[in-house]
Amino acid sequence: ATPTSIMVGTGRAAELGVLFRQGEALQSLRNARIVALDKTGTLTLGKPTLTDFVVADGFSEAEVLRLVASVESRSEHPIAEAIVGAARSRGLAVASPERFEALPGFGVSAMVEGRRVEVGADRFMVRIGIPATAFATTAARLGAEGKSPLYAAIDGKLAAIVAVADPLKPSTREAVAALHALGLRVAMVTGDNRRTAEAIARQVGIDEVVAEVLPEAKVETVRRLRGEHGPIAFVGDGINDAPALAEADIGLAIGTGTDIAIESADVVLMSGDLRGVANAIGLSQATIRNIK
Ligand code: ADP
Numbered sequence: 001a002t003p004t005s006i007m008v009g010t011g012r013a014a015e016l017g018v019l020f021r022q023g024e025a026l027q028s029l030r031n032a033r034i035v036a037l038d039k040t041g042t043l044t045l046g047k048p049t050l051t052d053f054v055v056a057d058g059f060s061e062a063e064v065l066r067l068v069a070s071v072e073s074r075s076e077h078p079i080a081e082a083i084v085g086a087a088r089s090r091g092l093a094v095a096s097p098e099r100f101e102a103l104p105g106f107g108v109s110a111m112v113e114g115r116r117v118e119v120g121a122d123r124f125m126v127r128i129g130i131p132a133t134a135f136a137t138t139a140a141r142l143g144a145e146g147k148s149p150l151y152a153a154i155d156g157k158l159a160a161i162v163a164v165a166d167p168l169k170p171s172t173r174e175a176v177a178a179l180h181a182l183g184l185r186v187a188m189v190t191g192d193n194r195r196t197a198e199a200i201a202r203q204v205g206i207d208e209v210v211a212e213v214l215p216e217a218k219v220e221t222v223r224r225l226r227g228e229h230g231p232i233a234f235v236g237d238g239i240n241d242a243p244a245l246a247e248a249d250i251g252l253a254i255g256t257g258t259d260i261a262i263e264s265a266d267v268v269l270m271s272g273d274l275r276g277v278a279n280a281i282g283l284s285q286a287t288i289r290n291i292k
């Protein structure tokens with residue numbers, strides 16, 4: 001493409017809220033065969049709320065929520081905000097935890113008032129030797145509803161299953177349809193539970209789900225999808241997404257996302273509206289046509 005057509009293309013993109021950090025991306029984007037999207041904060045608003053709280057026999061809901069929220073008060077994960085928010089709105093006194101530890105992709109743990117509190121995914125419970133099989137039926141139902149199930153253990157005993165739900169962005173469905181109309185395959189890549197991810201994918205028409213991906217495995221997933229389908233665009237917002245954004249043929253970051261994601265991307269979707277992905281690809285095609 002000529003410098004002029006690139007200027008025109010990037011200018012038009014800017015009007016649509018799509019910022020090209022690299023002029024080159026405007027040319028390469030049209031080659032993409034597959035678009036892979038992070039779930040939390042990309043397909044969804046990234047503002048989950050607590051929807052379900054089921055305690056095991058012998059545990060009090062208010063007490064378990066207070067202890068869990070105390071641990072989460074030290075985490076920066078969107079899940080943590082949902083849980084701390086729920087505890088505060090119920091007037092529970094969130095305590096300051098000791099020996100807080102976060103295990104990315106698994107969960108968090110700490111001591112709260114002398115009690116050991118561990119909160120996280122199914123695989124976190126497996127890892128610490130507290131299988132959550134007692135809640136298997138509840139977990140399956142929550143996942144089918146598109147909610148993310150989490151487990152809490154107190155002093156080594158399974159205490160509760162908790163669910164958070166993160167609403168889809170209003171335009172996500174339309175954005176996926178627009179990518180399909182351009183002939184692209186659409187995949188979701190997420191650290192979340194498989195059932196939850198599949199339920200959400202069904203709601204928006206996503207073709208392929210790669211779930212329960214550990215943070216460091218997102219890059220590998222991008223490589224695998226490229227090997228199977230061809231040039232890949234990756235869309236994400238989080239710290240975890242930065243390596244995948246850099247690895248993809250074109251990385252697109254959500255403008256309201258983390259700085260490191262934006263710095264690793266070629267393109268920024270300023271408002272986070274995913275319809276910008278198809279718009280950007282359409283502009284890339286038009287820019288190349290103009291110079292032929
Ligand atoms: P994602 O951003 O796609 O949810 P992560 O790798 O951040 O992926 O997290 C994967 C899973 O690990 C979460 O879905 C959740 O089950 C668990 N997890 C991570 N951080 C926390 C936390 N602060 N509290 C509870 N669970 C967590």
Ligand code: MG
Nearest residue numbers: 038040041238
């Ligand atoms: Mg995200």
